[in-house]
Amino acid sequence: MSAQPTQNTAPNLVNIEVDGKPIQVPKGSMIIEATDRAGVPIPRFCYHRKLPIAASCRQCLVEVEMGGRPMPKPQPACATPVAEGMKVLTRSDKALHAQRNVMEFLLINHPLDCPICDQGGECELQDMALGYGRSVSRFTERKRTVADENIGPLVATEMTRCIHCTRCVRFISEIAGTYELGDMDRGDRHVIGTYIGKNIESELSGNIIDVCPVGALTDKPFQFKARAWELVAKPSIGYHDALGSNLWLHTRRGEVLRTVPRDNEAVNECWLSDRDRYSHQGMYAADRIGAPEVKRNGQWQATTWEDALQVAGDALKKAPGSELGILLHPATSNEEGDLLMRLARGLGSAHVDHRLRQLDFADNAVARPFALPVAEIEQIRTALLIGSDLRHEMPLLNHRLHQATKKGAKVYAVNPARFDFNHKLAGESIVAPQALVDALLALASAAVAVGVTAPAALAEAIASAQSDQGDRDTIAALKSGKAVVILGEAAVTHPQASWLRAIARFIADATGAGYDELPVGANAVGLARLGVVPGNGGLDAQAMLAQPRKSYLLYGVEPPHDFADGGAALKALRGADQVVAFSAYSSAALREVADVILPIALLPEIDATLVNVDGLAQGVGAGAKAPGEARQGWKVLRALGGALQLTGFEFDDLAGLRDGITERAAAPRSGLAIRTAVTGLTRLATWPIYRSDAVLRRATALNAHPLNRAPAVRLNAAEAGRHGLAVGDRVRAADALLPLVIDAAVPDGAVWIEAAQDLIVTLPPYGAAITLGKA
Structure with missing residues (x-):
C-alpha cells in the first residue's frame, strides 16, 4: 500500500514511505536526498550532493511503488524524484539483488591494487564491495588496462582503477568551470581524460581527488607517504586569502602530510583551493629556520634564545621610538598583532602597519567585512568587478560568483587586463592602470545621469566624465535587483586606490548594491579591527620606506616580495642601523638586511585567531610541530616584552593574552590621492596566485604548476610593435632582462610584469611609468 498523505502536510512537502517509515x-527532492535526510543508507558512486546528477553508476538502484503498484524495474535513487504517496524499498530482495549485480559489474575490470593504492583505507569502492560485493569473482576473462595521463604536478592518475562515475568531469565543468576533463569513447574503450593530453590548470583541481570514489585520482605530492589510519586530523583554516577556508591537516608525528577540506557551508562549502591544499609543502623548505641567529662581524651565528632576545632588545632600544618602524605581514594573527601594538607603545613608536602592498593611504583605508556575505554571492543577479582577477585572488569566492552566473546572474568588469574568468562577462572595460579611475568615473557618470547626486568630493570629476551605452547598461543592471560591487586586489593596491574606492562605494550606494572589498592578507580584517595601523603622527608602510627609519622590526615579512615597492623596501632596510626579524624562513635577502632572526612558527603550528571577509573570528589550535627551536610568535613576543620590562606582557598563558585584547578600529579619512598624469607605458604588477606569500613561494608542487608563470614582459602585439619588439626578443626593464610574451589580455599603454619574482625586485611599482628596451 502506498503512503497516505497526512492532513498537516506543508504545501512544499510530500509524504513518502521509506522501508516502511x-x-x-521537500517537493522536487530525489529519493537519495530523502533517504539521506532520514538516515537510510543507499550505496552510491556517481551521486554527490554538490554535483549535477548523472545516474551513471546505477549502484543506488531501489525498488519503488506508486499507487500500490511496483515499478517494473529498480529505479536509480539519485535520479528519481519523490512524489506524493511513493513507497521506497531500499533493502528488499529486488533492490539488494540489483545493487549486488551492479557491484559485481563494477569490479570486473577493477585491479586488485588495494595494498599499493593510496586510496586504501578510505576508499568508497572498498566499503561498498564489503557490503554488496561477492567474496569470490565469477569473472575469468582478461581485465582491461588504461594508460595513465600526466595531468600536472598536483593530481596523480591511475585510470585503470576508474569506474566512470564522472564525478571529476562534472566537477571540472560545473564547479571549476574550465571543461578540462571529459569522457571519451564507449564500452571497454571508455576513458576519462583531458582530450589532448595537457595539465589541468584549474585553481580548484585538487577537489577531483576528494570527489573520486576510488584510487583513480590521488594527491600526487602525498603519493606513497602514509596510510589513512596513520594520520591524525587536526582542524585548521586556510591562510593564503581572507576567506579562511576550513580544512583538516592530516599529520603524522607532528608533520603535515596532506590537507583536505573541512565542511563549512557559509565559508568554503566542501571545497578547497589548490593553494590551501598544497601549501603545506612550503612549511618544510630548505631555508626554514629552526634556531635563533644573530649577525656578528658580518657573519651569521646560531645562538640561544636568551642571547637572541638580548640582542633583539638592545637593537630595539638603540634608536628612539620615533625612529622605529614595525612592519608585519597581513596574515599575522590577532594575538600576535595585539602584542606588536603593545610592543610599539612600550617603545614609543607610532609607526606600525600591516598594509604592505598598498600604495595609496590618502583615505587611511583598512580592510572591512563584506557587506554582502560570501554565502549570498550565489544568489545575486548582477556583479561589478573592479580591478579584480577573482579566480586568483580568492578562488572560492569566484566559485560562488560562477555558480551565480549559471543561475543567470550578469557580471561586468572594469579591469587593467583581460583576466581569464571561468564565466562569461555581460560587459567589460579593459584599460591601462593609469586609466582605471577614468573608466570608473564614466560608470559613475551614468549613475548621476539617472538622477543620483554625486558626493561633493567626486562631483567635479564625475561631471567631466563621459559615459557610453555600456556604462548605462551596467548601472541599469546593478539597479535591477540583488547586486554587488567587488573591489579586487588590483584596485586596492592601485596607486590611486582612494579614488577607486570612493567611486566604487558611490556606485554601490547609488544602485543599492552591496559593497565588498577584498582584503589583501588572510587576517587584514582582524588586524584592522585591532587598530594595527599607524598611531597619531605615525607613518604608514609606504612612508616608512620613503622616509627610512633607523630601526625596523619585521614580523613574518619576506623582503622584498611582500612589499608593493620591493626596491624601496630593500633600500630602506639596507640603510637601517638595526633590523630585527621574526621569521619562519631565512631567505638570502632577509639575511642581508637583518641583524637578528627570531624563528617563529607558521599558522598551522600555532594557536591563533584570524578574522575572515565576513567578519567571522575563527580560532585554531596548533596542528603541527614547528621545527627545531622555533616557537609560537606570541610566546616570543611575550618573552621579548618581558625582557624589555614593558607593560602589557604580564600574562601567563594564551587565555590571559586574549583577555587583554581590545579592539581599536582605525578611523577612515575622506582624503583622495593627488592624481598625477603618467605618460608612456605603466606597469601592471599583480601577485601570482602561487607566489603571494613566503609559504606558497616554497611549495614545490605549486611552483611547478602552469599558473605559476616564469617572469616575463607581457605586451599586446600592437604595443610591442610600437616599441620595436617582436616574439622571441629579450627586453631590458630597469636592471632586469626578461623574455617578451605577446599577450592579447594586456591593454594599450600597459606592460604586465608580475610581482614577487626574484628577477624584478628593482622595477618600478604598480602603476608607475616604465621604460623598455630591446636587449
Whole structure:
C-alpha cells in the first residue's frame, strides 16, 4: 500500500514511505536526498550532493511503488524524484539483488591494487564491495588496462582503477568551470581524460581527488607517504586569502602530510583551493629556520634564545621610538598583532602597519567585512568587478560568483587586463592602470545621469566624465535587483586606490548594491579591527620606506616580495642601523638586511585567531610541530616584552593574552590621492596566485604548476610593435632582462610584469611609468 498523505502536510512537502517509515520531504527532492535526510543508507558512486546528477553508476538502484503498484524495474535513487504517496524499498530482495549485480559489474575490470593504492583505507569502492560485493569473482576473462595521463604536478592518475562515475568531469565543468576533463569513447574503450593530453590548470583541481570514489585520482605530492589510519586530523583554516577556508591537516608525528577540506557551508562549502591544499609543502623548505641567529662581524651565528632576545632588545632600544618602524605581514594573527601594538607603545613608536602592498593611504583605508556575505554571492543577479582577477585572488569566492552566473546572474568588469574568468562577462572595460579611475568615473557618470547626486568630493570629476551605452547598461543592471560591487586586489593596491574606492562605494550606494572589498592578507580584517595601523603622527608602510627609519622590526615579512615597492623596501632596510626579524624562513635577502632572526612558527603550528571577509573570528589550535627551536610568535613576543620590562606582557598563558585584547578600529579619512598624469607605458604588477606569500613561494608542487608563470614582459602585439619588439626578443626593464610574451589580455599603454619574482625586485611599482628596451 502506498503512503497516505497526512492532513498537516506543508504545501512544499510530500509524504513518502521509506522501508516502511513515513517521512515528509521537500517537493522536487530525489529519493537519495530523502533517504539521506532520514538516515537510510543507499550505496552510491556517481551521486554527490554538490554535483549535477548523472545516474551513471546505477549502484543506488531501489525498488519503488506508486499507487500500490511496483515499478517494473529498480529505479536509480539519485535520479528519481519523490512524489506524493511513493513507497521506497531500499533493502528488499529486488533492490539488494540489483545493487549486488551492479557491484559485481563494477569490479570486473577493477585491479586488485588495494595494498599499493593510496586510496586504501578510505576508499568508497572498498566499503561498498564489503557490503554488496561477492567474496569470490565469477569473472575469468582478461581485465582491461588504461594508460595513465600526466595531468600536472598536483593530481596523480591511475585510470585503470576508474569506474566512470564522472564525478571529476562534472566537477571540472560545473564547479571549476574550465571543461578540462571529459569522457571519451564507449564500452571497454571508455576513458576519462583531458582530450589532448595537457595539465589541468584549474585553481580548484585538487577537489577531483576528494570527489573520486576510488584510487583513480590521488594527491600526487602525498603519493606513497602514509596510510589513512596513520594520520591524525587536526582542524585548521586556510591562510593564503581572507576567506579562511576550513580544512583538516592530516599529520603524522607532528608533520603535515596532506590537507583536505573541512565542511563549512557559509565559508568554503566542501571545497578547497589548490593553494590551501598544497601549501603545506612550503612549511618544510630548505631555508626554514629552526634556531635563533644573530649577525656578528658580518657573519651569521646560531645562538640561544636568551642571547637572541638580548640582542633583539638592545637593537630595539638603540634608536628612539620615533625612529622605529614595525612592519608585519597581513596574515599575522590577532594575538600576535595585539602584542606588536603593545610592543610599539612600550617603545614609543607610532609607526606600525600591516598594509604592505598598498600604495595609496590618502583615505587611511583598512580592510572591512563584506557587506554582502560570501554565502549570498550565489544568489545575486548582477556583479561589478573592479580591478579584480577573482579566480586568483580568492578562488572560492569566484566559485560562488560562477555558480551565480549559471543561475543567470550578469557580471561586468572594469579591469587593467583581460583576466581569464571561468564565466562569461555581460560587459567589460579593459584599460591601462593609469586609466582605471577614468573608466570608473564614466560608470559613475551614468549613475548621476539617472538622477543620483554625486558626493561633493567626486562631483567635479564625475561631471567631466563621459559615459557610453555600456556604462548605462551596467548601472541599469546593478539597479535591477540583488547586486554587488567587488573591489579586487588590483584596485586596492592601485596607486590611486582612494579614488577607486570612493567611486566604487558611490556606485554601490547609488544602485543599492552591496559593497565588498577584498582584503589583501588572510587576517587584514582582524588586524584592522585591532587598530594595527599607524598611531597619531605615525607613518604608514609606504612612508616608512620613503622616509627610512633607523630601526625596523619585521614580523613574518619576506623582503622584498611582500612589499608593493620591493626596491624601496630593500633600500630602506639596507640603510637601517638595526633590523630585527621574526621569521619562519631565512631567505638570502632577509639575511642581508637583518641583524637578528627570531624563528617563529607558521599558522598551522600555532594557536591563533584570524578574522575572515565576513567578519567571522575563527580560532585554531596548533596542528603541527614547528621545527627545531622555533616557537609560537606570541610566546616570543611575550618573552621579548618581558625582557624589555614593558607593560602589557604580564600574562601567563594564551587565555590571559586574549583577555587583554581590545579592539581599536582605525578611523577612515575622506582624503583622495593627488592624481598625477603618467605618460608612456605603466606597469601592471599583480601577485601570482602561487607566489603571494613566503609559504606558497616554497611549495614545490605549486611552483611547478602552469599558473605559476616564469617572469616575463607581457605586451599586446600592437604595443610591442610600437616599441620595436617582436616574439622571441629579450627586453631590458630597469636592471632586469626578461623574455617578451605577446599577450592579447594586456591593454594599450600597459606592460604586465608580475610581482614577487626574484628577477624584478628593482622595477618600478604598480602603476608607475616604465621604460623598455630591446636587449
